Amino acid sequence: MPPIPSLRPSPKQATPRRVVPVPAARAIVDCAVYVDGHRLPGRYTHAAALDEVRERGEGFVWVGLHAPDERQMNSVAEVFGLHELMVEDAVHAHQRPKLEIFDDVLFLVLRTVNYVEHESISTAHEIVETGEIMIFVGRDFVVTVRHGDHSGLSGVRAAMDAQPQRLALGPTTVMHAIADHVVDTYLAVTDCVERDVDQLEEDVFSPHSNVAIEQIYLLKREIVELRKSVAPLAAPLQRLGQDSNIGVPKEIRRYMRDVQDHHIIVAERVSEFDEVLSTLVEAALAKVAVQQNTDMRKISAWVAIAAVPTMVAGIYGMNFEHMPELQWTYGYPAVVGGVVAVCAGLFVTFRRNNWL
Structure with missing residues (x-):
């Protein structure tokens, strides 16, 4: 069967586009x-x-x-x-x-x-x-x-x-x-x-x-x-x-x-x-720059406040048998109260110094 001729012109047959000059x-x-x-x-x-x-x-x-x-x-x-x-x-x-x-x-x-x-x-x-x-x-x-x-x-x-x-x-x-x-x-x-x-x-x-x-x-x-x-x-x-x-x-x-x-x-x-x-x-x-310094002071203040309960929790989380106040009935509320008091004191101090 003879090949079907292509209807698309070959590159040699393609005629170049004529550029019509604009007066x-x-x-x-x-x-x-x-x-x-x-x-x-x-x-x-x-x-x-x-x-x-x-x-x-x-x-x-x-x-x-x-x-x-x-x-x-x-x-x-x-x-x-x-x-x-x-x-x-x-x-x-x-x-x-x-x-x-x-x-x-x-x-x-x-x-x-x-x-x-x-x-x-x-x-x-x-x-x-x-x-x-x-x-x-x-x-x-x-x-x-x-x-x-x-x-x-x-x-x-x-x-x-x-x-x-x-x-x-x-x-x-x-x-x-x-x-x-x-x-x-x-x-x-x-x-x-x-x-x-x-x-x-x-x-x-x-x-x-x-x-x-x-x-x-x-x-x-x-x-x-x-x-x-x-x-x-x-x-x-x-x-x-x-x-x-x-x-x-x-x-x-x-x-x-x-x-x-x-x-x-x-x-x-x-x-x-x-x-x-x-x-x-x-x-x-x-x-x-001033705003960034202000933000850094606020972050530092909150980190300092958060460090207190983190430190206490870290100490009491070591699970030693002979630790003070473990057998005391009011030991837990006393520790929590102490942590809250220290954090509140830090908050007031930072607030007075315009860190918070």
Whole structure:
């Protein structure tokens, strides 16, 4: 009987899965052309928007993308002439805040933070979540790349659309608006985190309260993550506010110095939180040590009390024939009474010394 042919294809016959490239338009959240600070009506692709600006010889393009893949980012990079190292950073994310200059393009990386609402610090599992915003600023374009669901810029764009006099200053005003928005978010998050730190501090120093040290460690870990997002931004903001050789107009540098001042406030708050939590860890550990000493004293006191009847029972359990009071009628109650009296005396003594 001939063998039944298999319906399952052999490895040689299996056809490879075809990866369908997703167009860059799927990653573009918004694309607009601005001339004299006003947004031109109509919808543009990123390539058509740049062509429009360069044909006019004035204005700039603002393209916003959310979590593009490598193909999508390369498509945008080819149109705007972005360096491949910029593209790599924008796709893979997880970058420290930094400012780099590639030819005539400024590349600014910002870390965004978001406060995760929770009923109580004792039940929280996450307090701060982070994301990223990359900003590419050229002579006639701004490209923003976002990573993270909480890092939306629709509110920033709407606010800027309502202020054409600021947009007329050029693409760098968009960079300032985004940096200002991110740092303002830092301030809001630190206000919320401060409430958690205050609550935890109150719980630790309240009498008869049991605070799990794990919760202090959780908050300290979140503060460390917040510090890693905030602290490295100091150098880029300082350079944007003071360096006149990077192509940022004088008026924008003034605004960036204001952002820098707010950032300093945030950095000081985060450092203060870190110091307070370090103190709380030490206080909680000391509180645990004191509680353990108290427990050991109580255990030792009860062991001392229990040792008296144990010793007497051990002596009279040796079954010697000639032992005192064995033939005495009141021997048993006298021994029991003596044991009770000694134990009661020990109990009163330990109680007066706060061991019980």
